Amino acid sequence: MAEADGSSRPFAGLSDVSISEDIPVEGDISMPTISSSQDDGFSTLDEPVKDTVLRDLKAVGNKFVHVLYPKKSKALLRDWDLWGPLLLCVTLALLLQGGSVDSKDDGGPQFAEVFVIIWFGSVIITLNSKLLGGTISFFQSLCVLGYCIMPLTVAMVVCRIVLLGSSGTVSFAVRLVVVSASFGWSTFASTAFLADSQPQNRKALVVYPVFLFYFVIGWMILTFAPAQ
Amino acid sequence: MDNTDELKFQDFEEVSHLLSLDPNATTVAVSGSPASLSGEEDVKLDLTEDEEGLEISKLLGGTPTGGFWTFEYYKSFFNVETVQVMDRVKGSVMPIPGRNFIKHYLRSKPDLYGPFWICVTLVFSVAISGNLSTFLSQVGDQTYHYRPQFHRVTIAAVVIFMYAWLVPLCAWGFLTWRKGAEGQMGGYTFLETVCVYGYSLFIFIPTSLLWIIPLEWLRWLLILVSTVVSGSVLVFTFLPVVRDHTKLTATATLVTILILHSLLAIGCKMYFFQTAVHMTAPQTTTQFMMTTQVTQQEHRQGASLVLPAT
Numbered sequence: 121m122a123e124a125d126g127s128s129r130p131f132a133g134l135s136d137v138s139i140s141e142d143i144p145v146e147g148d149i150s151m152p153t154i155s156s157s158q159d160d161g162f163s164t165l166d167e168p169v170k171d172t173v174l175r176d177l178k179a180v181g182n183k184f185v186h187v188l189y190p191k192k193s194k195a196l197l198r199d200w201d202l203w204g205p206l207l208l209c210v211t212l213a214l215l216l217q218g219g220s221v222d223s224k225d226d227g228g229p230q231f232a233e234v235f236v237i238i239w240f241g242s243v244i245i246t247l248n249s250k251l252l253g254g255t256i257s258f259f260q261s262l263c264v265l266g267y268c269i270m271p272l273t274v275a276m277v278v279c280r281i282v283l284l285g286s287s288g289t290v291s292f293a294v295r296l297v298v299v300s301a302s303f304g305w306s307t308f309a310s311t312a313f314l315a316d317s318q319p320q321n322r323k324a325l326v327v328y329p330v331f332l333f334y335f336v337i338g339w340m341i342l343t344f345a346p347a348q
Numbered sequence: 349m350d351n352t353d354e355l356k357f358q359d360f361e362e363v364s365h366l367l368s369l370d371p372n373a374t375t376v377a378v379s380g381s382p383a384s385l386s387g388e389e390d391v392k393l394d395l396t397e398d399e400e401g402l403e404i405s406k407l408l409g410g411t412p413t414g415g416f417w418t419f420e421y422y423k424s425f426f427n428v429e430t431v432q433v434m435d436r437v438k439g440s441v442m443p444i445p446g447r448n449f450i451k452h453y454l455r456s457k458p459d460l461y462g463p464f465w466i467c468v469t470l471v472f473s474v475a476i477s478g479n480l481s482t483f484l485s486q487v488g489d490q491t492y493h494y495r496p497q498f499h500r501v502t503i504a505a506v507v508i509f510m511y512a513w514l515v516p517l518c519a520w521g522f523l524t525w526r527k528g529a530e531g532q533m534g535g536y537t538f539l540e541t542v543c544v545y546g547y548s549l550f551i552f553i554p555t556s557l558l559w560i561i562p563l564e565w566l567r568w569l570l571i572l573v574s575t576v577v578s579g580s581v582l583v584f585t586f587l588p589v590v591r592d593h594t595k596l597t598a599t600a601t602l603v604t605i606l607i608l609h610s611l612l613a614i615g616c617k618m619y620f621f622q623t624a625v626h627m628t629a630p631q632t633t634t635q636f637m638m639t640t641q642v643t644q645q646e647h648r649q650g651a652s653l654v655l656p657a658t
Contacts (some may be wrong), residue, residue: 248426248461251419251461301508321431322429324430325429326459328465345494345496
């Protein structure tokens with residue numbers, strides 16, 4: 121190995137250098153962010169059930185507020201959920217029960233009919249909007265249409281309260297005004313969210329089915345005849 | 349072929365002999381029909397899954413992209429604008445002789461938006477107007493208890509949608525069969541037939557709203573007017589196709605179209621807009637009337653009695 125002189129060998133002096141253990145080694149070891157989200161996942165598993173339920177309820181309530189004051193906000197569209205529409209649909213269908221005495225034949229809509237009309241109607245309107253070239257996604261549109269039934273559900277509650285009092289012409293006039301106002305509100309709220317996703321020359325083609333949908337629901341509410 | 353023959357001057361008869369052996373070979377053809385045949389053969393090479401879609405597309409006559417199970421296929425039938433739909437609706441209410449609805453308004457861009465939503469609107473307008481007219485005809489009757497009669501919506505939906513799809517299917521099938529038998533071009537595709545039938549139903553929407561007015565002569569007059577208007581749209585559309593048939597077949601076809609159309613109108617009017625007071629069986633109605641009269645008398649007297657068990 122050491123056949124030549126030490127001076128002609130390259131790096132000759134380096135063999136004398138030794139690294140002592142006293143030199144501190146510094147640096148950062150940064151973990152990737154995956155572990156931080158895993159921490160979050162673990163934390164929502166650990167949280168009490170009340171927190172989980174309240175978080176979802178807050179999201180639903182937030183969307184109800186958005187329907188009450190329809191501005192062009194993206195919150196309703198971005199975080200869609202179908203809890204609110206389900207709640208409203210079931211409430212409306214239950215309130216439409218208890219109609220005429222012999223409701224098996226000529227009476228009002230059955231629970232299943234209301235359910236089918238609302239959900240099937242929403243699906244058809246969504247398909248129509250997508251076939252016309254809309255940019256909104258399927259469940260987002262279902263979410264918007266379902267949440268905008270809220271004014272009509274409120275009108276149904278008001279109608280039932282009015283019908284508890286009297287069922288004459290005055291009550292009919294009151295109910296007509298209430299249902300018309302809520303129908304207009306529903307249509308306006310849903311078009312505020314849905315019409316943006318369509319090109320300009322097709323907006324009316326998308327708005328008309330929504331109008332028809334809420335009109336039919338309003339008709340079902342208005343013609344609710346209580347049992348005598 | 350031998351290798352030694354390659355450098356020799358090739359006879360063109362060999363090429364034509366080869367062609368006669370395999371007439372479907374890809375060639376640079378000058379005439380029209382062989383090229384289309386070879387074109388189809390080329391398409392069939394590796395797109396066998398679209399074969400069915402192509403045949404269905406021939407049935408429907410559009411120029412769709414993709415098979416009939418994809419979403420884009422149906423998107424091509426909704427490729428209309430608001431202005432176009434309004435134009436087509438206007439054309440269906442104002443038939444001008446000589447103006448073919450399909451050639452003038454559709455211009456090979458039939459759509460499914462118009463027929464579908466016109467049918468849905470018609471279903472609800474007929475059911476709601478029928479309900480209103482029943483209510484108005486008995487507004488003075490104390491014993492009448494308002495009922496929404498929601499089952500009528502289902503019946504109206506079944507009838508109208510069956511009419512809007514089955515009758516165009518029969519008409520298109522019949523006309524295509526006749527066209528095939530006589531070997532002429534110029535028929536309509538299935539989608540165009542559905543389109544013209546759907547738009548021709550539009551006039552019944554305001555008619556059904558006007559049927560609420562409880563004047564019997566007005567209702568029959570409205571039926572006459574609306575059947576004439578929408579029937580003439582259909583007649584002017586199918587006249588050019590039928591003109592080449594024998595006179596008997598032509599008149600029979602057009603008369604059948606008109607009769608079916610008027611049957612729809614009359615049937616809707618008779619079922620949904622009855623002016624008879626008792627729609628249910630007489631016994632149950634009188635029983636119901638008796639119990640309600642007893643109930644009302646009790647309310648007036650202010651006493652609470654036990655209702656007789658029915």
